[in-house]
Amino acid sequence: MVERSPSVLDLTYAALADPTRRDILQRLRRAEARVTDIARPLPMSLNAVSKHIAVLERAGLVQREIRGRDHFLRAEPARLTEAERWIAEYTGFWERRADALAAHLETYPENPAAEGQA
Amino acid sequence: MVERSPSVLDLTYAALADPTRRDILQRLRRAEARVTDIARPLPMSLNAVSKHIAVLERAGLVQREIRGRDHFLRAEPARLTEAERWIAEYTGFWERRADALAAHLETYPENPAAEGQA
């Protein structure tokens, strides 16, 4: 087998494919937290959570800062742009958006946003 | 174990996590195709491709129409909206967009788009 290492996109989508990990990301979106804090409300062992965090970290979706015995985690939302872009391009987001813009300009040919502003 | 059935989001992201399957989707975005057509350029057996297609189908990302002995597949891009929305909400897309809108309205208080349009 060729055994290629998985791409960023592979890691990102795989990380997002688990509800526990999406949960962890949502929690980290509000504020940074320690591993134990994240694990407390979850219905599984601390070890399992530690593994989930490792998956998110490998995908670059969270970053870890070790302060003493605590590992503080924070979300890295920028790492999702590639995943977002893939879907957007696939679904033709930009084409639809271009159509909408064209329609808009046709309706409002003198929209000030289309001209240099004061 | 609780053995919950995987959510749509789970299935969607899991389906997208494999480069072969993203490849298949891109190919189907242009035009419908038969299983064999999809398999031909791919470096694996027809059976393997058939399995990948099954994964995409289970996630609702492709739909199958059987005509005689041929199975024609077509992409179902609408099924990605939920996945797209999750990322967008997570990354704060709408908040950023709201900020941009507010700034825009402040700059152009009489922008026709802000009033009921004809």
Next chain:
DNA sequence: CGTACGTTCCACCAAGTGGTTGAATGTTTT
């Protein structure tokens, strides 16, 4: 110091994945 705490590492297990080959099923063609 010794003990508690926070986290990971290790070994294990059941289930899933991504691939293979070969057989089976159904359809079209000759």
Next chain:
DNA sequence: AAAACATTCAACCACTTGGTGGAACGTACG
């Protein structure tokens, strides 16, 4: 009817995943 074609099904294999429990390691605190 027989052969070729399109596709899936079934069994198998190596590897990964998501969970467990216990040991280990480093840090903080009495």
